[in-house]
Amino acid sequence: MPSDAYGGGAHAWSPADGGKSGKIAVKDNSKDGDPVKAEYYRTSSSETKRTLWNHSGPGTKATSGDGSRIYKFKACDENYGSPDDCSGWVIP
Incomplete structure (x- = not known):
C-alpha cells in the first residue's frame, strides 16, 4: 500500500507503479499553472x-x-517568489 503526501496542489506517493519501493510519483491536482515536485531520499x-x-x-x-x-x-x-507549499516528510 503506498504512502501519500499532499502539499498545496501536489500529491506524491511511494511506492509507485505496482508497489516498486524504488519508485515515486507526483501528480498536479491544481490549476494554478505552477509545477509540482516530490523531494525524496534513497x-x-x-x-x-x-x-x-x-x-x-x-x-x-x-x-x-x-x-x-x-x-x-x-x-x-512550487510558488515562484514565495515559499513552496510542502507536506511534511513521509516514510513509506
Missing part, C-alpha cells in the same frame, strides 16, 4: 536529496525511474 545515497518535477500541468503524473528503496519523501507545489 537508501543507496542517503545524504542526497533528489527532486522529481512535474511541469506537465493539471491532472498529469510524473514517475521516477526505479532505484534503491525510497525511505522518505514530501510533496511540494
Whole structure:
C-alpha cells in the first residue's frame, strides 16, 4: 500500500507503479499553472536529496525511474517568489 503526501496542489506517493519501493510519483491536482515536485531520499545515497518535477500541468503524473528503496519523501507545489507549499516528510 503506498504512502501519500499532499502539499498545496501536489500529491506524491511511494511506492509507485505496482508497489516498486524504488519508485515515486507526483501528480498536479491544481490549476494554478505552477509545477509540482516530490523531494525524496534513497537508501543507496542517503545524504542526497533528489527532486522529481512535474511541469506537465493539471491532472498529469510524473514517475521516477526505479532505484534503491525510497525511505522518505514530501510533496511540494512550487510558488515562484514565495515559499513552496510542502507536506511534511513521509516514510513509506
